[in-house]
Amino acid sequence: ISLNIRFKQRYYNITGFRYYAENRFPRLSVFYRKAIPLNGQSADFDLVGGQIRDNVDLGLFGEFKYNLRAGYYVRLGKIYYMDYKHFSGNQTIISNNDHLNTYKLLPYYNVSTKNWYAELHTEHHFNGFILNKIPLVKKLFIQELVGFHALVNDKTDHYFELDFGLKNIFKFVRVDYVISFKENNKFGNGFLIGISQDF
Numbered sequence: 001i002s003l004n005i006r007f008k009q010r011y012y013n014i015t016g017f018r019y020y021a022e023n024r025f026p027r028l029s030v031f032y033r034k035a036i037p038l039n040g041q042s043a044d045f046d047l048v049g050g051q052i053r054d055n056v057d058l059g060l061f062g063e064f065k066y067n068l069r070a071g072y073y074v075r076l077g078k079i080y081y082m083d084y085k086h087f088s089g090n091q092t093i094i095s096n097n098d099h100l101n102t103y104k105l106l107p108y109y110n111v112s113t114k115n116w117y118a119e120l121h122t123e124h125h126f127n128g129f130i131l132n133k134i135p136l137v138k139k140l141f142i143q144e145l146v147g148f149h150a151l152v153n154d155k156t157d158h159y160f161e162l163d164f165g166l167k168n169i170f171k172f173v174r175v176d177y178v179i180s181f182k183e184n185n186k187f188g189n190g191f192l193i194g195i196s197q198d199f
Contacts (some may be wrong), residue, residue, distance in 0.1 A: 002031040026046075026054035035083065045075030047085075052099070060125040062145075067100040070118040084112040087119065089152060095176060095194030099123055103149050103189050104161055105180040117153035125167075143167050147176075157183050167196035 005028040010021040029051040035043035044125045049071030055063040071085060088096065089106030100121045126144045131137050149161040158181070165176035174196035180188045 001033075002029060004016075004029045026052050028052055035079075037077065042078070043080055043083050045073055045079045045083065046075040047071055047073050062124060064122070064124045065100055066120070066122040068118075068120050070116075072116045073114055076114060079114050081112075084188050085117050085153075085175060086112045086113045090192070093190070093192055095174065095192035097195055099147065102129055103159075103190055104153070104163055104176065104178040105190060106151070106159065106161070111151065111153060111155040111159065113153045116155040116172040117151070120148070120150040122149070126166075141168055141171075159183075168197070172196055 003133075006023060007025040007028075008022050009025075012019045012021065031049055031051075033047040035045045037044040049069065051067065051069035053069075054065070054066040056066075058064060073079075086109060087106060088098075088102040089108050089110075090096060090102065090104050091107055095104065100123060102121075122145050123194055126146075128138070128141070129142045130144050131140075131142055143166070145165045145167060147161070147163040147165070151159040160181040162181075163176045163178040165174060167174040169175060172195055174194045176192045176194075178190055178192060184186075
């Protein structure tokens with residue numbers, strides 16, 4: 001069961017179509033997931049959580065996007081590994097296009113949990129605010145961006161990622177350089193390449 005809330009959302013009905021107006025309030029979502037045991041081997045748990053996300057238009061300075069979500073298993077009767085909370089990581093050089101829901105260097109399943117979690121994904125698109133100041137580079141229409149991602153749960157005290165990227169290279173390529181920070185001052189880094197356009 002999930003509930004999505006957008007305070008003071010206005011919309012217009014025009015010839016049978018609904019158009020949503022701009023809104024300065026973030027989107028709020030809350031959810032409850034229940035595994036109903038049908039026999040002695042079935043999963044049996046309760047998970048509650050919430051999410052706040054928004055895109056903030058900063059005019060000439062670009063656009064700031066964020067996605068904050070958290071969850072907690074309030075009851076664990078029986079749970080299997082597939083029912084843990086798994087975080088979308090990456091161990092390749094190919095970037096996922098869903099940048100506000102994924103981590104860029106997080107190993108798969110290393111910090112999956114059946115307890116609690118909180119994650120934050122942010123990205124600021126400068127929309128050429130910096131590179132447009134350089135005469136020849138301006139004609140390439142390349143745009144710069146930075147991102148920050150964080151994760152905490154019972155398996156990790158902290159996991160952070162900081163990424164710097166360029167998008168619209170050859171009109172559709174995106175390249176990111178990512179630095180990750182883990183417990184005990186361990187860090188990693190790498191380049192990722194992906195598609196900068198949504199299809």
